[in-house]
Amino acid sequence: xxxxxxxxxxxxxxxxxxxxxxxxxxxxxxxxxxxxxxxxxxxxxxxxxxxxxxxxxxxxxxxxxxxxxxxxxxxxxxxxxxxxxxxxxxxxxxxxxxxxxx
Numbered sequence: 001x002x003x004x005x006x007x008x009x010x011x012x013x014x015x016x017x018x019x020x021x022x023x024x025x026x027x028x029x030x031x032x033x034x035x036x037x038x039x040x041x042x043x044x045x046x047x048x049x050x051x052x053x054x055x056x057x058x059x060x061x062x063x064x065x066x067x068x069x070x071x072x073x074x075x076x077x078x079x080x081x082x083x084x085x086x087x088x089x090x091x092x093x094x095x096x097x098x099x100x101x102x
Contacts, residue, residue, distance in 0.1 A: 007084035007092040008034030017097040022078075024101050025069040032064050033084035033092055040083040041066045046098070047077040060085070076101045 010033035015022045028041065041058040043066070058066050071078065081096045 005035060005086075006090035007036040007086045009092065010034075010036075010082075010084060010094060012080070012082065012094050012097050015097070015099045017095070017099075019097075019099040021102040022099045024071045024073075026067070028066045028068065028080055028082075030064050030082050030094060035086045036084035036092070037087050038062055038085045039064070040085070041080070042082070043068060043078060043080045045072060045076055046079045054079075054081075071101050074101060 010031045012028075012030045014027070014029045028043065033039075038060040039058070039062070040056050040060065042054045043057045044053065044055040046052050057068070077098060077100050079096055079098050082094045084092045084094075
């Protein structure tokens with residue numbers, strides 16, 4: 001019988017939750033999750049009709065950062081979060097953070 005433990009909890013580091021004046025091109029960063037072998041990154045605009053649907057912008061990556069470019073105009077609100085995956089397919093989700101563009 002195989003037993004497995006999901007990836008451990010981890011923290012988003014930048015941009016912080018409810019950050020304002022975040023550049024329209026930049027980097028999202030997070031701490032590594034114990035037992036994680038890959039990460040999926042979700043980033044999406046939440047202040048437009050239908051914009052609340054999570055969009056996976058990076059899948060099965062091993063790094064703890066994602067470079068984004070050319071987000072919408074000044075004052076646009078975005079939400080982001082990361083899902084850590086272990087080698088058995090178990091997952092752990094970070095908190096969801098919001099930020100506003102510069």
